[in-house]
Amino acid sequence: MTAGSIFVWETLGTALLILLGAGVVANVTLKDSLGKGGGWLLVNFGWGLAVFVGASVSAPSGAHLNPAVTLGLAAAGKTEWADVPVYFAGQMIGAMLGATLAWLAYKKQFDNHDDPAGTRGVFCTGPTVASAPWNVLTEVIGTFVLVIWILLSPGVELAADGTPNFGNSALGYAGVAFLVIGLGASLGGPTGYAINPARDLGPRIVYALLPIKGKGSAEWGYSWVPVVGPLIGGALAALLYLALPV
Structure with missing residues (x-):
């Protein structure tokens, strides 16, 4: 696959991921939204299904959608290092585009919200207890689980170029959605489980720029923290994969 194609599919898939992911948080957070007060499990399900949609659409590029996944696959010898910057660029631009679209969809609710200073969480993550080393560790552990699942799951086949082949609409894409829901339910409490540098940094930049x-x-x-932690987690998953007799 050409670099241009990788960029297009990763941008599109990540944009849909963040549009739906930030959208469910906005739905639960903003006071004039029908989902107000829907709770943590609704957020988890929303993010899981957002991953399903983004991954399904971006199947032609391998549906990385996440720099930590791309790094893990490259470190494991499953993705060409030359393609890594292209994946990263598509993921970051897609994340910023998706965050902008989520804001536009909820523009009037943002305008009417009674706590505008508390809207950052719609776009990016934060710790419930601030402690940088422990917050990083939480993100490392969560991302490690994600990436090692991608590398080892028998439902995922890696093509010769290293892209994970779930099959568009096959159980593999549903599988990664269930995994994300489980990660949120189990490990999302301390930091909001970014587990994806683009998912956090792109929308954070957009939040800083938007006229809210x-x-x-x-x-x-x-x-x-949500950049370094996931990248470490992805790299550690790759090291374990290389050490296993697979």
Whole structure:
């Protein structure tokens, strides 16, 4: 697959992922939304199904949608290193586009929300207890589970170029959706389970730029945690994969 094709499919898939993922958080958070107060499980299901949609659509590129996945596959020898920057670029641009579309879909609800300073969580993650080393560790563990599942799951076949082949609309895509729901339910409590640098950084940038009246800080001091933690987790998953007799 050409670099241009990888970029297009990763951009489209990640945009849909973030549109639906940020959308479910907006639905649960904003006071004039029908989903207000829907709770953590609704957020988890929404994010899981967002992954299903994004991955299904971006199947031609291998549906990475996540720099930590791309790094893990490259480190495991399953993706060409030359393609890594292209994947990263598509994922970041797609994440920013999806976050912008989610804001547009809920524009009037943002305008009427009674706590505009508390809307950052619609776009990006944050810790419930701030402790950088432990917050990083949480993201490492969650992302490790995601990437090692991709590398080892018998329902996932890796093509010769290293892209995971779930089969569009096959159980594999549903499988990764269930995994994301499970990760949120089990490990999402401490940090909101970014487990994806593009998913967090792209929307955080967009939040900083959007004209949301009365919005709060983008919390740049924390922004490195959901980038570094997932990348470490993806790399560790690759090291384990290489060490196993597979």
